[in-house]
Amino acid sequence: MKLLQVMRGATAAAAFATLVPVAHAQFFMVMPTSAPPASGSGKAIEEKNVLAGKVQMDPTKAYILVNDALVSINTFLREPDAETIAAWNRDRQAALAKAQKKYADQLMAWEEDVAALKTMQANAKLPPKPVEPTLDTVDVERLELRGMVVAGPLVRYTKKDRNTYLQEVKPGTYIWAGGGPTGPICLCMGTVKFEAKAGTITNLGNMLQALPRTDLEPVKRLTPAEIKAIKRQNDLLPPGSQPNMAVPDSLKAWPVVEAELHAAGKMNNLWSMTVGRLAPIPGVLSYRRDTVIDERTGQALPNPKLVSMQKPKI
Amino acid sequence: MIRPSPDGGTIVIRTIWAGAVSLALFAAPPATAQDAAQPATPEPAAAYAAPDPASLTMPKLEFTPTQVDIGNYDKYFYFHREGTSFAEAYNDIRECDALASGSNIYLGGSDAAEGMMSTYGPLAGGIGSAVGSAMADAIFGSAARRAQRRQSMRNCMGFKAYKRYPLNGDLWKEFNFEEGLGRKKEAVRLDALALQALVASGPTPKTEDLGL
Numbered sequence: 033m034k035l036l037q038v039m040r041g042a043t044a045a046a047a048f049a050t051l052v053p054v055a056h057a058q059f060f061m062v063m064p065t066s067a068p069p070a071s072g073s074g075k076a077i078e079e080k081n082v083l084a085g086k087v088q089m090d091p092t093k094a095y096i097l098v099n100d101a102l103v104s105i106n107t108f109l110r111e112p113d114a115e116t117i118a119a120w121n122r123d124r125q126a127a128l129a130k131a132q133k134k135y136a137d138q139l140m141a142w143e144e145d146v147a148a149l150k151t152m153q154a155n156a157k158l159p160p161k162p163v164e165p166t167l168d169t170v171d172v173e174r175l176e177l178r179g180m181v182v183a184g185p186l187v188r189y190t191k192k193d194r195n196t197y198l199q200e201v202k203p204g205t206y207i208w209a210g211g212g213p214t215g216p217i218c219l220c221m222g223t224v225k226f227e228a229k230a231g232t233i234t235n236l237g238n239m240l241q242a243l244p245r246t247d248l249e250p251v252k253r254l255t256p257a258e259i260k261a262i263k264r265q266n267d268l269l270p271p272g273s274q275p276n277m278a279v280p281d282s283l284k285a286w287p288v289v290e291a292e293l294h295a296a297g298k299m300n301n302l303w304s305m306t307v308g309r310l311a312p313i314p315g316v317l318s319y320r321r322d323t324v325i326d327e328r329t330g331q332a333l334p335n336p337k338l339v340s341m342q343k344p345k346i
Numbered sequence: 347m348i349r350p351s352p353d354g355g356t357i358v359i360r361t362i363w364a365g366a367v368s369l370a371l372f373a374a375p376p377a378t379a380q381d382a383a384q385p386a387t388p389e390p391a392a393a394y395a396a397p398d399p400a401s402l403t404m405p406k407l408e409f410t411p412t413q414v415d416i417g418n419y420d421k422y423f424y425f426h427r428e429g430t431s432f433a434e435a436y437n438d439i440r441e442c443d444a445l446a447s448g449s450n451i452y453l454g455g456s457d458a459a460e461g462m463m464s465t466y467g468p469l470a471g472g473i474g475s476a477v478g479s480a481m482a483d484a485i486f487g488s489a490a491r492r493a494q495r496r497q498s499m500r501n502c503m504g505f506k507a508y509k510r511y512p513l514n515g516d517l518w519k520e521f522n523f524e525e526g527l528g529r530k531k532e533a534v535r536l537d538a539l540a541l542q543a544l545v546a547s548g549p550t551p552k553t554e555d556l557g558l
Contacts, residue, residue: 337394
């Protein structure tokens with residue numbers, strides 16, 4: 033009971049902040065084999081290059097700024113626009129044409145094999161017939177992963193008082209996918225997104241850690257070690273903290289806007305991580321069961337049933 | 347009530363387990379009683395064709411718990427939600443299985459492990475090195491994948507307002523499966539998922555729920 037009372041004092045911000053050490057603790061252990069390159073698209077910028085004049089703001093690019101008391105990693109998925117979708121469709125058509133050519137050869141070989149086997153033995157066990165490729169089965173980079181950006185953990189903009197990450201990206205809307213493909217949690221069942229406009233730094237500060245709130249139900253499953261870890265996080269980011277939106281002095285001349293978070297719906301478990309969702313954010317994100325609610329409009333987001341990305345074993 | 351957690355027995359297992367448990371903290375809380383009374387809107391479209399529940403036999407759920415059983419409730423349990431049809435439960439279980447299956451943990455050494463060595467000290471990096479081989483993955487990976495799948499199912503079904511109830515290992519194995527390094531055959535999976543849906547939409551359990 034005493035432990036439970038301790039945890040009742042832990043708000044979402046504190047509990048949420050456990051992501052950071054958890055992600056870090058597992059960073060070296062959880063390496064999804066299907067994960068794309070950790071760098072993703074976009075370019076990480078270092079302060080020394082801005083101060084030296086080697087890097088200047090490109091008005092055609094957008095910039096995402098994140099800060100954290102610890103070394104962190106954040107993955108953002110760019111919401112596909114018409115251009116991205118068109119490129120994806122072109123790639124799929126090209127891959128399908130290639131696969132169909134291969135399929136025709138495989139089918140011919142299979143027919144020859146079957147005919148030969150039947151000639152040799154009436155009840156011969158026949159090899160499985162090749163499966164005809166379709167647009168949905170061809171192997172191209174997934175639409176959701178086109179334009180993925182990973183900020184951190186290695187190339188930091190500043191690292192003295194606080195770790196800051198500045199990422200140059202293609203303008204668009206970015207969905208926060210969590211601690212990155214090397215992190216342990218998939219925000220499959222609800223997260224947030226924001227727009228990053230050209231010629232502007234969109235400042236997330238540490239709002240992704242500070243804003244989400246949770247209650248105490250999961251406390252039932254905490255161990256003393258985890259309670260200690262959360263307490264340590266409470267010290268770093270006290271419950272109810274306002275987000276730290278500090279902008280390094282070296283970026284004062286660049287246009288900066290605070291990120292406006294919006295609810296984002298369910299997505300597939302792209303890196304086969306443990307299933308989770310972002311804790312509710314007042315005024316932005318809530319849930320009715322597993323339906324994501326956009327608190328800015330009060331409307332429920334579409335809740336399609338997700339299907340497995342795994343190949344069935346027959 | 348705070349229950350003691352099972353001890354993984356080694357640093358590797360323990361670290362993974364602790365991480366998986368902490369996910370519950372990171373994840374949003376499971377649906378509340380109010381959520382349970384209020385169906386989600388809009389009603390999700392049915393994506394999975396459910397079998398005829400009349401063709402299924404309700405698994406046995408009653409048992410007299412031993413201390414061993416109680417210690418294994420993290421592994422052996424079933425889901426149930428009041429007022430849920432078989433088709434709804436089947437849809438929910440299939441979706442959660444889709445999200446949770448194919449856990450892709452790879453306990454390999456990497457540049458990232460080396461980075462951790464410098465950032466977090468030799469202990470962290472040392473653990474990375476200790477498991478930095480395919481052999482380590484073969485030894486520990488299967489258990490880690492099974493644990494991750496269990497955790498994912500608990501989170502996903504918890505979000506959908508299902509409660510978790512205790513079982514013992516023998517009864518659990520009658521209508522459940524675990525996936526470690528390999529994937530079970532589709533027919534085996536679908537049969538088990540259908541029975542899980544039958545239980546999830548069946549009579550109200552007589553035991554207390556286990557929480558998330």
